[in-house]
Amino acid sequence: MKEKKVTIREVAELAGVSISSVSRYLADPKSIQPLAAYNIKNAINELQYEPNMFARNLKRGQTQIVGLIVPHMEYFFGKICHVVSDYFFERKYITYICESDSEREKELFYVQELLNQRAAGIIIAPSGQNTPYLQGVTKNYKNMIAIDRQEDIGCDMVLENHRDNAYHLISWLLKNKPCSRIMMLFGWSDSFNTRMCLAGANQALEEAGRDGSRVIKIFTARKIEVVMDALKQLNSVLEDGERPVIIGFGTDIVEYIAMGIHQLYPEWIGNVDIAGFAMGGTKEKLGMDCSLVVKNPETVAICAAELLSQKIMGEKEEKEPRKYDVKVKYEF
Structure with a gap:
């Protein structure tokens, strides 16, 4: 003889709640008051209730x-x-x-x-x-x-304000680091976030009255070989005694910068300033002092x-x- 299937009504009766409360619990247990949720859970276990998810979804x-x-x-x-x-x-x-x-x-x-x-x-x-x-x-x-x-x-959007964060980072660097020469490495040239970072950086440079001829901007497409070539380009224009700032707008770009310096120009360690946008723990991971906007x-x-x-x-x-x-x- 086929066993009768337990219904949601029976669960509600045993738990002492409404059918709609059981339905809400099944969709999201945290949407129900703790005591009611406890009673519903016990009723489900006692009756061995198995919700028909397919029917609910239909x-x-x-x-x-x-x-x-x-x-x-x-x-x-x-x-x-x-x-x-x-x-x-x-x-x-x-x-x-x-x-x-x-x-x-x-x-x-x-x-x-x-x-x-x-x-x-x-x-x-x-x-x-x-x-x-x-x-x-x-x-x-x-x-x-x-x-x-x-x-x-x-639709609704959830995001970090890349323009403001880039502006604050560059403004701080210009006030607190030598910045005799600046290299900025962005991501994809057609990326919205790149455009926002570029806008914030340009605003900071303009407000500080910095000469654009001493600022190098590279769009990396987030490729390590592009970062390596950029470091070589920077090395070719550095003058004796200059302490440049290298800024990477992305965790991967910051890491590529550190890798490139270790591989190509280890003598730069301690003689250049590295900054950028990165994940938490990047500074410790690289073992280098960096000025960072830590993403969330x-x-x-x-x-x-x-x-x-x-x-x-x-x-x-x-x-x-x-x-x-x-x-x-x-x-x-």
Whole structure:
């Protein structure tokens, strides 16, 4: 004889709560008062209740899938992936992590497939190459959050203020370091974050009245060989007694600078100033004194995940898209 399946109503009756409370607990245990959550958990265990997740998802028109689209999974975005995945694991969601390489076709494919899979929500670091398409998506699909890039795709954005951080870093260096010659190494030339860092740096240089002829700006595409060539270029123009400042706008770029100095110009150690944007612990990892804007991927990830969770649960009232600025730490 086939065993009768336990229903959600029976769980609610045993726990002494409403059916909707049990349903909310199944979606997010932390959304329920601790005592009620304790009673629901005990009732589920006692009755050996197994929720029909497929039926629940059909009813809601979505799955227990969350999509996370990032350009790569190193440094900043690696930490983002870890934190977002853990956040939604605790809420019984599977996180699909998609690496776009900042390529238009890859990003487009991943967004379309996540929508086809009826993903409950999507967190995306937009490449800037699919803006009209993403704006069209967010007109109807509201469960999307953008991170790290201030690209207007019609949804909330969570990011660090790259322009302000670059401005404060360069301003401080100009006031506190010799800066007789400056080399700045940026990421991809068409990246939004590069444009913001460049704007902040230019503002600081202009306010200080610095001669642009003694400032070298390199767009590295985040490649070590480009950084090595840049260091050789700097060496070719250095004059006796000059103490240059080398600034890398990215953890990988700062690390490439340190590697290049050790390999090509070890005599520079202690005679150049290194600065830039990097992850926490970079200074200790390199064993070199650096002036750093320390990035904050954990807060970016948690803020984005919480916003998306609120949208999925219908707890966030739909308003005009908002930008959430995340604070960083200045180690200089």
